[in-house]
Amino acid sequence: MIKNKLIVLLAEKELSLSELARLTDIRYATLWSFAKNKTQKADYEMMNRICKTLECSPGDILKYLPEIGKRSRKQK
Numbered sequence: 001m002i003k004n005k006l007i008v009l010l011a012e013k014e015l016s017l018s019e020l021a022r023l024t025d026i027r028y029a030t031l032w033s034f035a036k037n038k039t040q041k042a043d044y045e046m047m048n049r050i051c052k053t054l055e056c057s058p059g060d061i062l063k064y065l066p067e068i069g070k071r072s073r074k075q076k
Contacts, residue, residue: 001064001065001066001067002037002062002063002064002065003037003062003063003064003065004034004035004036004037004061004062005060005061005062005063006031006034006035006050006061007035009054009056009060009061010054013054015054017031017032017035020050020053020054023053024046024049024050024053025049026046026049026050030046034046042062047061
C-alpha cells in the first residue's frame with residue numbers, strides 16, 4: 001500500500017493545499033484527491049511540480065507500507 005504524506009509535508013512547511021494549488025497551477029480538486037488517496041495513479045508532471053515547489057523528493061510525499069497478512073506473488 002502506498003501512503004500519501006502530502007498533507008503532513010504541507011503542515012511542516014506551513015502551507016495549505018489551496019496555496020500549493022496556486023503555486024503549482026494544479027487544480028485544488030486534483031491535489032485534494034491525490035492527498036486523500038482518492039486517485040489510482042500519480043501523474044509525473046504533477047509530482048514534478050509539487051516536488052519543485054516544496055523542494056522535496058517523491059519519497060518525501062509517498063511512502064510504501066507493506067500490507068500485513070498479504071503475500072507477494074514471489075512468495076506464493
